[in-house]
Amino acid sequence: MFDLALSICCSSIIFVIFKLYAVYKIDTLYAIITNYVVACSVAILFYSGDINPYQIGQKPWFLGTLLLGFLFILVFNLIAKTSQSIGVSVASVATKMSLVIPVVFGVLMYNEELGMLKILGIILALAAVYFASIKEKQITIKKSALILPILVFLGSGIIDTSIKYVQEV
Incomplete structure (x- = not known):
């Protein structure tokens, strides 16, 4: 539970x-890249197996993980922009x-079964994204910023789908 x-x-x-x-004027891209470097360094430090950097590029999962890394950076930037311009909840x-x-x-x-419960869940999830994007308070949001939650939604979904796909390849 913990x-x-x-x-x-x-x-x-x-x-x-x-x-x-945004409040402390930290460049999001640099912060995300710094996080990647730190996470990679910690992973290498605590990994107990042998690492051969020359063979990594030859592994079948290498291109998929490169694409996922790029997508994570892109989506984290979109999430940051959405949090900063529209709100954390959105x-x-x-x-x-x-x-x-x-x-x-x-x-x-994968021909998984699509029952009424899954259909209802999909409809409710899409409605939740829409209704969370609408603000009750009168705040100024640029119309161009309204695309951000949609891009976050699509980007996060593509990442989750890609992780499953890369694991099976």
């Missing part, structure tokens, strides 16, 4: 951190509801 609570807390706090980047809902995309992909590509 692990679940910690996971929820960490996956939620990232949206607040992205919002704070970015969070768009990210969480993107689970619709892997479900639809599973139905189309």
Whole structure:
């Protein structure tokens, strides 16, 4: 239970951190790249197996992971921009509801069964993204910023789908 609570807390706090980047004038791209370097360094430090950098590029998963790395940087930037310009709740809902995309992909590509419960879930997820994007308070949001939650939704869904696909290839 503790692990679940910690996971929820960490996956939620990232949206607040992205919002704070704007407050403290931290360049989001540099922060994300720095995080990648630190995470990679820690992984290499704690990995107990042998690492041969010359063979990594020859592995069948290499191109897929490069694409995923690029997508993560792109989507993290979109999440940051959404959190900063529209709000943390909008970015969070768009990210969480993107689970619709892997479900639809599973139905189309792996012939998974699509029951009424899944259809209802997809409709409710799409409605949640829409309604979370609407603000009750009168705040000024540029119309061009309204595309951001849609891009976050699509990007997060594509990442989740790609992870499953790359694991199976």
